[in-house]
Amino acid sequence: MTTPASPKSATSAEAHGRHVLERLFATVVERKTASPELSHSARLMARGRDKIAQKFGEEAVECVIEAVNGNKPALVSESADVLYHLVVMWVDAGVTPEMVWAELARREGTSGVAEKAARPKTP
Structure with a gap:
């Protein structure tokens, strides 16, 4: 049986995960201008947003x-x-991890039911 992580270790793990994603983001930004023959990230971005979204969807289904x-x-x-x-989709769309972290922070402490109810209704 596992024991719950202490607040300190949870904070440390959370910070480590955030830093890993931020390093990945920086790498993908750097590779955006790389040769598509040498970089998978550059190859994906050269193929366009539709292909990036398709790959994201395939991975999500898997x-x-x-x-x-x-x-x-x-x-x-x-x-x-x-x-x-x-992350490749973020880079292509001009979204930064900080934008996502800010949105998550804005939602923190809000009931998921209340947050969803407050969203604008789409036809």
């Missing part, structure tokens, strides 16, 4: 499949793929 199958190692691997493709 992640869901592994979650449903209860395959934890594959779920971890697919989750990393989802995060990578999400």
